[in-house]
Amino acid sequence: MSAATSPSERRVSARIGAISESATLAVDAKAKALKAAGRPVIGFGAGEPDFPTPGYIVEAAVEACRNPKYHRYTPAGGLPELKAAIAEKTLRDSGYEVDASQILVTNGGKQAIYEAFAAILDPGDEVIVPAPYWTTYPESIRLAGGVPVEVVADETTGYQVSVEQLEAARTERTKVVLFVSPSNPTGAVYSEAEAEAIGRWAVEHGLWVLTDEIYEHLVYGDAKFTSLPAIVPELRDKCIVVNGVAKTYAMTGWRVGWIVGPKDVVKAATNLQSHATSNVSNVAQVAALAAVSGNLDAVAEMRTAFDRRRQTIVRMLNEIDGVLCPEPEGAFYAYPSVKELLGKEIRGRRPATAVELAALILDEAEVAVVPGEAFGTPGYLRLSYALGDDDLVEGISRLQKLLGEAKA
Structure with a gap:
């Protein structure tokens, strides 16, 4: 050297x-x-x-500012009432029943993605990443010690990868497959049958799935959002869902996301967050509580x-x-x-x-x-x-x- x-x-x-x-x-x-x-x-x-951001969400934040309860540290993993509301929202919107103990509230979706990968990846573990991909995914994987393995789709397939492509990329080092629908940057949406096929392939080979559902409410025409752990229950013990309020409620600057996953993984990610950032801003969490608890008008x-x-x-x-x-x-x-x-x-x-x-x-x-x-x-x-x-x-x-x- x-x-x-x-x-x-x-x-x-x-x-x-x-x-x-x-x-x-x-x-x-x-x-x-x-x-x-x-x-x-x-x-x-x-x-x-x-x-x-819708007015009722802003008003909830204003009230939180006035409440001394939110002027102090709160649990690193998130306000209990917000975690309970996220569990209810997940069942309402995805048909996926989870407990509040399976949820970690994070500083936006990016922190959720990094902490999820950090919690399950060891050095050299491979993550299959369909491309085109959002720029943060491979960087988060590398930062967590993993190796992103790209599987490329183009306009001829509507930017959707097939099970056959995923299988061709799988090696003995493969631990996780990334699944994003609706997609950033392409807007691609997998049908329920296509999503289920990928989920069952992951189960067959004992792989983890990290699925980013941040755009769940933004689908158009005949397209429908599908939550993988809801339609492939066998996947739930090895599935991490990442979500947040940024896109759905026009709250990009509020920085509130979350992880939903197996309790041991969520506990590990919570431990990481307790040292990295501690709790998300209480004011932003109360705003997020109003968002996920309210209607979707x-x-x-x-x-x-x-x-x-x-x-x-x-x-x-x-x-x-x-x-x-x-x-x-x-x-x-x-x-x-x-x-x-x-x-x-x-x-x-x-x-x-x-x-x-x-x-x-x-x-x-x-x-x-x-x-x-x-x-x-x-x-x-x-x-x-x-x-x-x-x-x-x-x-x-x-x-x-x-x-x-x-x-x-």
Whole structure:
């Protein structure tokens, strides 16, 4: 080992130094900075509803601020009343009956994902990760000591992986399969039969499943959300569900997520959290309690708006020569293929990758999008349609004008 790389000289640990910045947050930050500087940038980068948090949730938080009970430490694993409410909400929305002792309240979905992987992975354990994937999944796996193994799906299969693909990726080191439906970044939604087949395959081979259900209420048309442990009961002893209030209730900034899983795993993750962050903000937990205990009327209104925007963005993207955008069935993302545009001349530049194309789009059209490389699949762009209707139309109109100039 050279002096330049010796432990005493290394300023940042190899483990942390290997972690990439969140591409979606980076794009969003750049778009906001440019906008603050006076440029009329329209951002399609962040997965963040443009709606305010419903008023009854905000009022619950205001009352919590006034209550001295919430000015002190509370149990690291979450307020007992919130954990009980999450159990009731899980039964209501998923048909999955769990006990409050199977729940850990976390600082958002990202902490839930990391702590879940940290609780079950040993160094070298492999996790099968369908791609395109959300940027945080593989980084959380690596940070927990695991090895992400990508299984790639494309637009020809609606961005859905098959049991056959999963089986081809399975090795003696495979411990976990990641299952996400509705999907970020593609909006893909597996049917109940497709989800059940994956769940039964996992049971057959004794694998754990981590399933992220954060977009459970954002499905459109004939698509239906399916909770794996509800339809494959044999999976429950080796299944961890991650969820939160961020997307459903427009509460991204409140930072409340949770883990639902076997008691021993949840206890281990709770021990980790007791040293890492202790309890989630009590005010945010009380807000989350109001959210999960209330009705879904506000959610239905947001879903109606997202559905309208979904149809608009898909139609307008598919009007651009060289762009192919399957219709997403869930979440609030479009994931068009732009492979036919790569290498073509656009305003004197020939972008060879989606990264270069996204940079050109930001420079020339003042529209911020995230390149597919961030999600494990080069040649694509991710656009969130969780923004106002007028901005959406204006932003895609700019894309149509710019990309319509592409020539061989």
